[in-house]
Amino acid sequence: MNTVTTLHLDRLPSLGQLFELFNAGRHLNRVAEPALWAELEAQQEQYQLLFARLGFRLCIDGRGFAWFQFDTAGANVSRTTRQLALLLMLLFEHKADDGQHLARFTDWQIDQKLLAALAERGRELLRAEGLTLDALGDLLGKACAQGFAEVAGGGWRLLPAVWRYLDHFEVLVEQQREDADEQGADQEAGSDFIEPASNEDEIA
């Protein structure tokens, strides 16, 4: 039985603004755009239903950010997201070595001095990707355009949407661990078949 759901468009005054933001690939962060976030949170189900009917998947994370989920992207975007992942990993490793709590990344101030330190730290890796110190600044600019960071205090500050990268890092490592465990189990199972063959040889 089909259930009829009513969409109350009059309750969605920021529909156009939100659609434009999400369709551009940007993330909406509660701390950066509190008014829009409040609107989205107030009518979350309606927005999700409407966007779903239009063919978009709106994801809202309880840590205070939302985005349209896209499973494919062009070559430029793929390259940019990988480079941004590399920059974030270098940054988080640097901060972890400093003893800073990684979950408080929204408090960090990223300035040219820090970027220079990261460039020195990951010189080989960045060179392999063709990333210079200036390119790191451009990369952060792209991150700002997509809602992963914002310009603040003469530098940049990361926004909660960066949790998407951190979650992906953990999931990836967990998957690799599981794959390695499965491979280990398969190898052990495979070795059991070797022994009977050697016994047959001995019998022969």
Add this chain to the structure above:
Amino acid sequence: MANPRSLVYALYSHWAVVEWLVQCSRETPAFEPVQVLALIGKCEPALSPDEREASLRSLLSSGVLQSLTGDELVQLNPYVQEFVRGLCREHELGLSAVLQARVQGIRSATAHLKEAIELGRQDQLRQASVQLLELFRQISLQLEQDRHAIMELAEKTRASDALIPAAQRYRQVLQAYDEYVEPMAAMMDSGADGSFYPLLEDATRALEHAQEWLLAQGALYTLRQQVSLAALQARLLCRQGREVLKQCSDTLLPLREEMRRHNRLSSSISQLLGQVRKRGLARTFRAGDLPLWRAERPRRISVGDEVRSIMAEARDFEPVSLSFPDEAPAVAAEALQLVDGAALRAQLKASIPLSSLLDWLHQQHPQLHDATLLRLYHELINEPEWGFQQADESRKTELHQVRVIHYPHGVFEQ
């Protein structure tokens, strides 16, 4: 031995100083007189140096502060320290072992109570009930103090400077969870390992039995009231223990998870960076491993043709059928006629002046088709080497298939 009245009076008179000293005593157990004088000056800046010295002497003589033997240092009276900490919620986190020892104390007090009932000794029963009341009071006080200590610990951890290393900031949280919350949870476990609830329930049953026994035997009202109060305190303590444990866990567990998440994330990032160093970025992160977004595309939403049929149905529209004419056979294109342009121009030059170029062309070249003739006519009238004079009156010229009404172009030499 300090006089209690003068001690309390000194506490009242110098409360601000004592409160500061209690807070500082966490980091500094003993103070130099100069430090105390500076603190008095900070709390009461209007006092002169002599008055500050007088305040210090008053605190020492009343027993609020005690001189350490063989040293110039002074320390807070332990009773004063404990009392002020209790009032200001500045407790240290108590030892779970102390709590456990007190809980175990309930066992022996309950045994005394049961023995008193068996032997019919009301005096022993009174002592046992007083002992139980005192234990319940101490356990309740410690639970309350520990609850506040843990909440302060959590608040300090959250509020502390982000520049302080995470391990340092969370060290106390992890320590408190491992050394206090987990043993307490084990003690209050409802399973075989938990001793808190079984002992309290046993004490409660024994006290209720004592109440019934006293009622049957007859006893002083004060004794019956005391036993009844102890039974009530036992029941309240059960609930308080559960609430305090839950609150302590709810306060510390998220912080502990934060630290664990930090460690897990840190090791994941290190592992992935190692892979990037060995295999490269593109091989480490495949398509779909990372967040993706789409470059902005302008989108238009328009109505499809299906809505026309919907509208037609709604208005009962019936389209009118029209019959289109049959397709006519294609007309064969005439073959192109080659014209010697140079010879034609030489002939024209020899023939000028002319009154009508079109008529001359038709007369001189009757073999030319109408289309070719008209094309030549339009070419010639646009050539600059000839002079043209257009007539004022129109003329009709009959070609092979068409009749041309025109204002003749007369030609003369330029």
